[in-house]
Amino acid sequence: MLVHEEVRTALDEGRPVVALESTIIAHGLPRPDNLRVAREIEGVVRSKGAVPATIAILGGQVRVGLDEAALDALANTDGIAKCGVRDLAPVIARGGDGATTVAATSHLAERGGIRVFATGGLGGVHRGAADTFDESADLGTLARVGICVVCAGVKSILDLPATLERLETLNVTVLGYRTDTFPAFYLTSSGLPVTWRVDSAAEAAAVLRARLDVGAPGAVVVANPLDEQMDPDLHERVLRDGLAAASAAGVTGRDVTPFLLERFHSQTEGESLRANVRLVLRNAALAAEIAAA
Known part of the structure; x- marks a missing residue:
């Protein structure tokens, strides 16, 4: 693991x-x-007031914090693997490039x-x-890593009630x-x-500090809603049509989410893409404020 000097200094101090x-850079x-x-x-x-640490695998090495050349390579190189935890070892062993989910x-953040x-x-x-047992590996990982994850909730193309039930079961x-x-x-x-x-x-x-004090396992998810949502009627129509198209095309498993997101991007005239960028920027700002606090 290569930790960028700026990141390492900030952590030490x-x-x-x-x-x-x-993943958002290489695939999203x-x-x-x-x-x-x-x-x-x-x-x-x-x-x-915080230091950013974008995480990726480049040339078989885990990088925590990227310089401009590494960011450029991540954004403009073809064939970068999409890495969950189970994919890290094969990509590293082969000296490959990987974008982290x-x-x-x-x-990797917790390890760093x-x-x-x-x-x-x-x-x-x-x-x-x-029927399919199809569940993101994000949930199982969040059950064991002791970090704060700032997000805009769960993608609306998923089963939200079931996801919240699983988060409860996993003590997240x-x-x-x-x-x-x-x-x-x-x-x-x-x-x-x-x-x-x-x-x-x-x-x-304060919740994060109390979590450490009591020794509670798992992550703390801070769900930060988007300031201005997509038109709900448009969202429902694109989602309904996308699910039907995925079924007709035989798209299953981990391929469903990128298939549906691409449908959103292409059929909302860029509205979903703009919303995606806006919510990531809002979450980054809030995360920095929490880290500073």
């Missing part, structure tokens, strides 16, 4: 650091927007001593999981940030209640 995933956004947005996300973290970023991580949305339980603490309902990525509210609410970064930080 007890200054705030925020981990950032790399089109070129050249992906590199521009990557820089913006890091810039937002810096503007709030929520699960892999959380795992970073306590706060900002992302877009969590993975969760897929629709129809009672969920905090609604200035909300009493769980956000749904493109939508500000799923209509599902959250047990605990915080209204400031300081309150969230």
Whole structure:
């Protein structure tokens, strides 16, 4: 694991650091927007007084904190593997390049001593999981890593009630940030209640400190709703049509989410893409405030 000098110095001096995933750069956004947005996300973290630590695998080496050349390579190189925790070892052993998911970023951030991580949305339980057992590895990883994950809830294309049930079963603490309902990525509210609410970064930080004091396992998820949601009618129509198209095309398993997200990008005239960027920037800002607190 190669920790960037700026990140290592900040950690050694007890200054705030925020981990950032790399899947959004390599797989989540089109070129050249992906590199521009990557820089913006890091810039937002810096503007709030924290040091950004984007995590990826380059040339078989885990990198915690990327310089400009590494960011550029991540954004513009073809064939970068999408890495969950189970994929890290094969990619590293082969000297490959990998972009880290929520699960892999959380795992590596904790190993690097970073306590706060900002992302877009969590993975969760897929629709129809009672038959397919299709559940994101994010959930199992969050049950064991001791970090704070700031997100816009769970992607609305998933089974949100089942996902919240699994988070409860796995003892993952969920905090609604200035909300009493769980956000749904493109939508500000799923209509599902959250047990605990915080209204400031300081309150969230207090929960993190108390978690350490009591020795509670697992992550603390801070669910930060988007400020201006997508048109709900448009969202419902695209989701309904996308699910039907996925079924007709035989798309299953881990391929369903990217298939549906691509449908959203292409059929909402960029509205979903703009919402995606906006929520990631908001989450990065809040994560930096929590890390500083």
